[in-house]
Amino acid sequence: MSKPKKGILLVNLGTPDSPSVPDVKRYLTEFLMDGRVIDIPAWRRSWLVKGIIVPFRAPNSAKLYKEIWDDDTGSPLLYYSMRQQQLLQERLGDEYYVELAMRYQNPSIASALERLKQMKVDSIRIIPLFPQYASATTGSVIEKITDEIRNWATFPAISIVNQFFDHEGMIDVFAENAQRYRPETYDHYLFSYHGLPVRQLLHVDGTGTHRCDEAKCREQITEDNKFCYVAQCYATTRLIAKRLNLNAEAYTVCFQSRLGKTPWIQPYTSDVLKDVAARGKKRLLVFCPAFVSDCLETVYEVGTEYATEFKELGGEMVQLVESLNDHPKWIAVLEKLVYSDLPEWLQKEKMTV
Numbered sequence: 614m615s616k617p618k619k620g621i622l623l624v625n626l627g628t629p630d631s632p633s634v635p636d637v638k639r640y641l642t643e644f645l646m647d648g649r650v651i652d653i654p655a656w657r658r659s660w661l662v663k664g665i666i667v668p669f670r671a672p673n674s675a676k677l678y679k680e681i682w683d684d685d686t687g688s689p690l691l692y693y694s695m696r697q698q699q700l701l702q703e704r705l706g707d708e709y710y711v712e713l714a715m716r717y718q719n720p721s722i723a724s725a726l727e728r729l730k731q732m733k734v735d736s737i738r739i740i741p742l743f744p745q746y747a748s749a750t751t752g753s754v755i756e757k758i759t760d761e762i763r764n765w766a767t768f769p770a771i772s773i774v775n776q777f778f779d780h781e782g783m784i785d786v787f788a789e790n791a792q793r794y795r796p797e798t799y800d801h802y803l804f805s806y807h808g809l810p811v812r813q814l815l816h817v818d819g820t821g822t823h824r825c826d827e828a829k830c831r832e833q834i835t836e837d838n839k840f841c842y843v844a845q846c847y848a849t850t851r852l853i854a855k856r857l858n859l860n861a862e863a864y865t866v867c868f869q870s871r872l873g874k875t876p877w878i879q880p881y882t883s884d885v886l887k888d889v890a891a892r893g894k895k896r897l898l899v900f901c902p903a904f905v906s907d908c909l910e911t912v913y914e915v916g917t918e919y920a921t922e923f924k925e926l927g928g929e930m931v932q933l934v935e936s937l938n939d940h941p942k943w944i945a946v947l948e949k950l951v952y953s954d955l956p957e958w959l960q961k962e963k964m965t966v
């Protein structure tokens with residue numbers, strides 16, 4: 614019998630094929646028609662997404678995508694995801710086949726799974742590239758993969774990394790990336806995570822018994838909130854802050870990229886900018902630890918939009934700490950996620966983060 618062949622499937626969110634309006638429309642339609650993203654009845658979602666959100670949003674989103682699109686490498690999200698795939702493949706060697714897929718658009722999950730099937734792999738390790746668990750991201754990737762493989766005649770051994778919000782190596786890379794900006798020279802620090810509609814914070818213990826109790830989730834991960842996105846965002850923050858010796862008054866956790874009129878997780882980053890500017894803070898260092906690759910939401914929303922807004926409010930500068938991208942230590946973390954049977958938080962005796 615030949616050596617075992619192990620398949621690895623990295624999955625990130627997705628990006629349009631190009632910054633043209635038709636490609637952005639196609640991307641937004643697939644993304645927002647996902648029932649885990651816009652979690653309302655299908656007929657209303659279809660009417661809202663196809664009739665209102667996409668026609669009105671796509672031309673503006675296409676302009677923003679043009680701002681971040683590189684002539685040679687295209688979308689930063691796809692570029693860094695491909696680098697992660699390539700570098701992880703180099704680290705793991707030829708016993709492994711590392712595939713990359715995007716939840717929306719290309720390379721598609723169906724095509725990546727088909728390639729793994731054709732390679733006759735014995736196992737598939739699925740790594741959704743979202744440190745903190747959310748139904749709209751990791752949950753959606755798992756649902757989509759399950760749908761795609763439903764009719765396979767034979768299943769290889771399949772395993773999933775469902776969260777890695779407290780991975781020490783990941784925390785180290787964010788802290789190390791901050792060092793190059795001399796963090797001690799800033800007068801406040803933001804940890805700006807992608808937001809979610811509040812109504813999606815149900816089932817935070819996995820049984821449907823508990824919903825998010827934000828006041829508690831800000832403090833600790835427990836048995837009752839171990840799948841809560843908010844609790845995990847605060848836990849990631851505490852660990853990075855500890856690595857950088859930041860005390861609790863020096864930083865604020867906030868949530869960006871709100872869509873629509875329903876309440877999303879608060880505080881909103883745009884409100885926090887106003888608040889810190891009013892408190893006379895001038896120099897902000899901003900971390901975005903929900904993203905493992907730089908993308909529209911980091912490069913443009915934080916690096917350009919929030920930076921401009923903050924200056925208009927009287928601030929001096931906003932510095933974005935780049936994401937994990939192709940940092941060698943991040944690729945080493947991915948390698949550990951390939952090997953580890955249990956996530957770090959399950960290996961600890963008590964959940965103390």
Ligand SMILES: C=CC1=C(C)c2cc3[nH]c(cc4nc(cc5[nH]c(cc1n2)c(C)c5CCC(=O)O)C(CCC(=O)O)=C4C)c(C)c3C=C
Binds near residue numbers: 749810
């Ligand atoms: C942490 C990861 C993410 C969560 C959680 C998430 C939830 C979420 N997003 C939208 C709507 C949009 N998000 C958009 C872009 C975008 N979102 C993420 C990640 C998460 N989203 C990333 C990495 C990106 C950037 C992709 C890129 O190509 O660079 C967009 C598109 C851009 C725009 O038009 O503004 C939308 C729309 C919802 C509704 C949601 C939760 C329910």
Ligand SMILES: [Fe+2]
Binds near residue numbers: 807
């Ligand atoms: Fe998003």
Ligand SMILES: [Fe+2]
Binds near residue numbers: 825
């Ligand atoms: Fe919570």
